[in-house]
Structure formats: structure tokens, C-alpha cells
Amino acid sequence: MAVDVVQNFLNYVLCHDVCPEYATNIREAKAVCDQAIDQISRIYGIWSDAPGDFGVAGQTLYCYDYEDASATNYYDGAVVTMDPRRAKIVFMAYVASMDEESFTAFNKARISNTVEVVDTVEQSFEILELQEPSEDLIRLYRGVKDPATGVPGTIDPCGVAVLKPITIQDGWDVSPSPRLSPGTETPDNIVLNCSVMRHLLVGMKVRLVVCTLNTGIKFIKEFKEVYPSYYVFLPQELMLTYKEPVSNERPAPSADDLDAEEAQQNKMEKE
Numbered sequence: 001m002a003v004d005v006v007q008n009f010l011n012y013v014l015c016h017d018v019c020p021e022y023a024t025n026i027r028e029a030k031a032v033c034d035q036a037i038d039q040i041s042r043i044y045g046i047w048s049d050a051p052g053d054f055g056v057a058g059q060t061l062y063c064y065d066y067e068d069a070s071a072t073n074y075y076d077g078a079v080v081t082m083d084p085r086r087a088k089i090v091f092m093a094y095v096a097s098m099d100e101e102s103f104t105a106f107n108k109a110r111i112s113n114t115v116e117v118v119d120t121v122e123q124s125f126e127i128l129e130l131q132e133p134s135e136d137l138i139r140l141y142r143g144v145k146d147p148a149t150g151v152p153g154t155i156d157p158c159g160v161a162v163l164k165p166i167t168i169q170d171g172w173d174v175s176p177s178p179r180l181s182p183g184t185e186t187p188d189n190i191v192l193n194c195s196v197m198r199h200l201l202v203g204m205k206v207r208l209v210v211c212t213l214n215t216g217i218k219f220i221k222e223f224k225e226v227y228p229s230y231y232v233f234l235p236q237e238l239m240l241t242y243k244e245p246v247s248n249e250r251p252a253p254s255a256d257d258l259d260a261e262e263a264q265q266n267k268m269e270k271e
Contacts, residue, residue: 003040007033032230039228045199050223052193053082053090053156058211058219060087062117085147093144094158094191095217097137106215119212122224125163127204128187130197132159161192161200168205168225169233190218203229 010030014023060082082090095106109115133141141157164187190210200206207225212218 003033003036035230036228039201039204039230042199042201042204043226043228046196046223046226049193049195049199051220052158052196054094054158054191054193055220055222056082057087057090058213058217059221060084061091062115062213063120063211063221083148089144089147090155093141093155097133097140097158102216106217109215114214116214117211118214120209120221122207122209124166124168124205124207124225125188126166127161127200127202127206128164129162129202130159130200131162132194132197133157156193156195158191158193159197160189161197162187162189163206163208164188166205168207168227168231171233171235171238188218190220192220201229205229205231 007030010026010033013019014026019026061084095103098106106115138157141155142153144155145152146154188210190208205225205227206223208220209222209224210218211221
């Protein structure tokens with residue numbers, strides 16, 4: 001409905017030739033409206049499926065002490081939990097799909113119980129590439145059985161999202177956030193479930209909490225924000241709550257009269 005309001009207004013402007021010198025810009029704005037119809041729906045889909053089973057499994061295994069029965073995972077204010085047995089299957093299903101060298105290194109660390117999170121950062125990214133798993137890998141996932149029921153095909157396949165660290169302008173004056181690759185713009189490869197990846201598009205911007213294991217695997221702990229590919233911060237948004245200054249005859253407190261404001265207030269109350 002919001003897109004239709006803007007779209008109809010732009011159609012009216014074009015139809016009545018209101019500002020022909022901006023016709024090209026108006027058509028570009030209409031193209032953004034067409035993108036919005038698709039991408040806004042995708043963003044709602046991300047919120048319903050994020051962070052994905054792989055991210056929850058990573059939290060379960062490496063971010064919390066599950067020997068403590070009160071340990072829980074929180075996502076967007078809601079409790080997200082996974083049975084530790086299932087978490088191991090979900091996580092190792094991806095590990096089994098890695099190249100032989102990476103698999104051997106991870107398995108060696110797992111056997112020696114030295115796998116741990118070495119870095120957790122909140123960072124904004126732009127999506128450069130979405131690498132979906134091959135058909136062979138999907139068949140591998142389909143053959144993995146659920147540890148509780150023994151039913152195969154319940155593990156959501158994982159792909160890799162190639163993300164570039166960026167700064168998303170939003171009008172707030174904040175200090176630069178730490179990057180996954182300090183001082184560089186090197187893209188990062190982050191594991192992501194296909195159920196979440198199907199909602200994403202190249203060019204979208206996201207703010208994520210990302211955990212990095214000492215074996216090099218990076219998984220998403222939490223989605224903080226999701227922006228469409230056409231998102232641009234408009235400086236005029238800073239004026240949304242602006243109010244024109246109003247003249248005021250009330251004297252301000254000064255070194256000569258510290259109680260000027262209070263005296264003026266008392267005078268007004270008497271009147």
C-alpha cells in the first residue's frame with residue numbers, strides 16, 4: 001500500500017507533465033518502487049527465518065555453557081534454543097561439506113576440544129555474492145538424520161554469503177564500529193542457511209552480529225538491521241522533528257540574576 005501511494009503520485013506527475021525536466025528522475029524513482037514491492041517482502045521473510053539453524057547451532061555449541069540448565073540464546077527479544085545433540089549434527093553437516101584441508105583442521109580441533117569463539121563483532125555489510133550449495137551438497141544434507149527422530153532430510157543446507165564491511169548512514173553520529181578485517185575492505189565469507197539466503201539479494205545491506213571461530217568459520221549470531229539494495233540516507237530526514245524557534249521574552253539566568261527564570265515563572269502564574 002505504501003509503495004502504491006508513491007507510485008500513483010509519480011504516475012500523476014508524469015501524466016500531467018508537471019515537471020518534464022525531471023522526467024528521467026521520476027522514472028528512476030518508479031523503478032525503485034518496483035524494487036520495493038519485492039525487497040520489502042524479502043526483508044519480512046528474513047526476520048521470520050533469521051538467524052537460521054546454523055547460527056543457532058553455533059551459539060548453542062560455542063557461545064553458551066549448556067551444562068548450565070538456565071543457559072539460553074536470545075534473538076530479537078525472543079528465546080532461541082536448540083538441543084545440543086541436534087546442534088552438533090547441524091554444525092557438522094556443514095563442516096563435512098568443506099574442503100579436505102579445512103575439514104581436517106576443524107575435526108582435529110573438535111577432537112581436542114579446542115574449538116572456540118575468538119571474536120564477536122557487530123558490523124554492517126553489503127552483500128556482494130550469494131553462493132548456494134551444489135546439488136551434490138544438497139543431497140548430502142538430505143541424507144543426514146535428525147538425532148531425535150532418526151528422520152533424514154530435516155537439516156537445512158548451508159551456503160556462503162560474501163559480504164563487504166561498510167558503514168550504513170542513518171543520521172546518528174556514532175563512532176566507527178570495529179570491522180571483521182581491521183583496516184581493510186576485504187570481503188568476508190560467512191556461513192548462512194539457504195532458508196535465509198533465499199530472501200537476500202546482492203546489494204542489500206545488513207547489520208549483523210558475527211562470531212568467528214579459531215578454525216576460521218564465521219556464523220551469524222543475530223540480524224540487527226536489514227536494508228534494501230536501494231537504501232540511501234536522505235539528510236532531510238534529520239528535519240522530521242524540527243520546530244521553528246519561537247521568540248521568548250523571558251530573561252535567561254545570568255551571573256547577575258540567577259533566579260531570573262524562576263521569578264518570571266512566578267510572575268506568569270500570578271497573572
